[in-house]
Amino acid sequence: MSVTAEEGSKAPDFTLQNTEGEQVTLSDFRGDKNVVILFFPLAFSGTCTKELCTTRDNMKLYDSLDAKVIGISIDSFFTLKEFKKAENLNFTLLSDFNKEASKAYGVLNDDYFGMKGVANRASFVVDKQGIIQHREELSDSSNLPDFKVIQKTLAKLN
Structure with missing residues (x-):
């Protein structure tokens, strides 16, 4: 059974591999940083590249x-390492290869152009206490997240 992470609820914790193969745990940022989580379907695809370069x-x-x-995407950390290097991305990319975070956040798509188990494009803002303050999941992956709302949400937290 999947848990859908809603605004006002505690963000599901996860530990995933970064592009260097190191473990990164969401709760490690609690009390220190607000966290913007960007689930994206696939590295090296057009809209995903545009989204992450806009973020960069x-x-x-x-x-x-x-x-x-x-x-976060379901790509392997090896693929994400090459994607990060190719696009000169200046923030953390995590591999959800086993789809645990995508399931916990309720954004796993069972039919993404015929591929089973790809994350929908979704954004979350998690405050320093680990509470979700913003959630947006896009059913059309050619759309970008509402970056202005993400930024306004962050501004209210400071």
């Missing part, structure tokens, strides 16, 4: 809002 280009803003940005 706005990192000074996220830093000023005391936010840690984390991109």
Whole structure:
């Protein structure tokens, strides 16, 4: 049974591998940083590249809002390492290869262009206490998250 992470609820914790193969745990940021979680379907695809490059280009803003940005996809950490390098991404990418975080956040899509178990494009803002303050899941993966709402949510937390 999947748990859907809603606004106002405690963010499901996860431990996933980053692009260096190291474990990163969401709760490690509790009390220290607000966290923006960006689930994206697949590395190297058009809209995903646009989303993550837009995020890259706005990192000074996220830093000023005391936010840690984390991109998550079901790609292997090897693929994400190459994607991060190719696009010069300046924030953490995590591999949800076993789809545990995507399930916990209720964003796993069972039919993504015929592929089973790909995360929908979704964004979450988790405050320093580990509570979800913003949730957006997009049914059409050609759309981008509402970055303005993410930034406004972060601004209210500071």
